[in-house]
Amino acid sequence: MSVSQSVSWFFPELLLAFGALAVLVVDLLVTKHRKKIAVVIGGLFVLLALLKSESAASEHSGVVALFSGMVVLDPMAFFFKLIFGIAVLVTLFFVYRSAESPEANSGEFVTLLVAVTLGLFLMGAASDMVMMYLSLEFVSLCSYVMAGWSRKDRRSTEAALKYVIYGGVASGVMVYGMSLLYGLTGKTNLFEIRDALAASAPSQLALTLSVVLIIAGIGFKIAAVPFHMWCPDVYEGAPTPVTAFFSVGPKAAGFAMMIRFFYTTFVDATSWGSGTELVAVGGAPWPLLVGIIAAATMTLGNFAAITQNNLKRLLAYSSIAHAGYMLMGIASMSRQGVESVLFYLGVYLFMNLGAFLVVIAIRDHTEGEGIEAYRGLSQRQPFAAVLMTVFLLSLTGVPPFAGFIGKFYLFAAVLAKGGFYYYLLAIIGILNSAVSLFYYARIIRAMFLEEPVVRAPVGLPLPYRVALVALAVPTVVLGIFPPLLSDLTQVSVGALGVVTTGF
Amino acid sequence: MEFLKVGLWQYVVVSGVLFSLGLVCVATRKNAIAVLMGVELILNSANINFIAFSHYVSGAVGGQVFTVFVIILAAAEAAIALAIVLAIFNRFRTIEGDVATTLKE
DSSP: OOHHHHHHHTHHHHHHHHHHHHHHHHHHHOOSSHHHHHHHHHHHHHHHHHHHHHHHHHHHOSOEEETTTTEEEOHHHHHHHHHHHHHHHHHHHHHHHOTTSOSTTHHHHHHHHHHHHHHHHHHHHBOBHHHHHHHHHHHHHHHHHHHTOOTTOHHHHHHHHHHHHHHHHHHHHHHHHHHHHHHHHSOOBHHHHHHHHHHSOOOHHHHHHHHHHHHHHHHHHHTOTTSOTHHHHHHHHSOHHHHHHHHHHHHHHHHHHHHHHHHHHSBOTHHHHSSSOOOBSTTOOHHHHHHHHHHHHHHHHHHHHHTOOBHHHHHHHHHHHHHHHHHHHHHTOSHHHHHHHHHHHHHHHHHHHHHHHHHHHHHHHHOOOBGGGGTTHHHHOHHHHHHHHHHHHHHHTOTTSHHHHHHHHHHHHHHHHOSHHHHHHHHHHHHHHHHHHHHHHHHHHHHHTSOOSSOSOOOOOHHHHHHHHHHHHHHHHHHHOTHHHHHHHHHHHHTTTOOOSOO | OGGGSOOHHHHHHHHHHHHHHHHHHHHHOOBHHHHHHHHHHHHHHHHHHHHHHIIIIIOSSHHHHHHHHHHHHHHHHHHHHHHHHHHHHHHHSOOBTTTSOOOOO
């Protein structure tokens, strides 16, 4: 579609861009209740953008390529917009309530958060290497500043430095990989690259090298081994609301980009329609590469989490492990695999944000992030202890919680592929799930079986209680009625890779 | 004097060398500014590739447009990175990556 036609479909993104500026300007004008006003305006624009993308999605009911194929509007892009929107709205609530967010520069922070939403929307829809690189950098640049939000705090500043250095290297390596892919095909658009790869098989060595380098850039965003080194330090050092956001928003966007990159560039479009197996294009061994990374990521994440005592650091390693499980779904190179990844992301959004909300509430009250702050929590604050248990059991993958169904779909997709390599991957995944029970259960044991260090009850304000219940309901309901989400994921995957020409 | 003619091959070799030097710089330097210089080398090696491929392989301007975006983003990233390095210096009085460390296992 031409530029002028595209703009009318680009309304949600324009709203977000306008919203970021509106928050910044209003924050300059008002003197009282600055945080509240910034959060309300920012939240309103994100909500409007979500509603607008919903109406756009129902209007076009298919696939539309905008700005000469830079971004596509398809059901999967809409699915990810929903995930990003919910993640940002919950984060705005965290920012508003948390004692860690300073009143003074909250306006700038909300501006960044609304701007990063725009970046995430674009990451989920990017179908051209230029747009992939631009949106990934957009999200990264905002994230670096957000990690260093508490300027007075040494840990927060250090987190920002580690993030910017690792991030700079990763995106540089990725853009070099993109340049090689461009050299092999002469195109930057993913659909055109696919057609070029199908027309003439390029040198396998160069193609594999470029895929490895591009995985490095995207793997950094989803914290996959060996590009995970920044993750524990940044998650621990950044203010907790920011950590909560990092663990779902940019990670989901990285997965969106990875799915779109691999499943449009290296999969024959015509094989999407039929019910048969997907047909590979170009012959790059990416399922093998992603599978190896998946196995390494979940193993390292789970085993490193065992010895952690700081809850934020523990959840950082746990988020690395969960990235590993989801990579397994991508490696399976099947429709079912992509669906299971989307389902898992939807579930992970609620259970992980819920766990972080408890961490924020406890930290607000006790200033503690260590596991000792959780000892005897069932006596000091039974409500939070019970809901934390729900979230942790769901993260482990225990029935009847949603995390179990998510893992079930992932393993089912891997096993459905069959063959020695996929069985091995599934076995590694199942062993890892067993290991993860160990460290999640350690927190549950501390909350219920150990005596508290301090006996005084922990206060939990009403808004926190409401938010906890709001996050716990999907965690339980999706475990009992998975079709609520799986129907949506099925529709979302349907049109992936369909666009061929016409932009 | 056929071997003196500059073709695609020479550009790719230069960019490959530049990329390797950037990686070595990033991996060995502790100083934050030096690491950022290594990142610039990596980005510029990609730029050389894009322009060379745009001329010799594609014939269209896609690669050159990509290069312009990479240059712009490199500037934005350098601005943010230097601001963070400045904040690190204010807190820790050093910009050596391994000295400015409070977060550990």
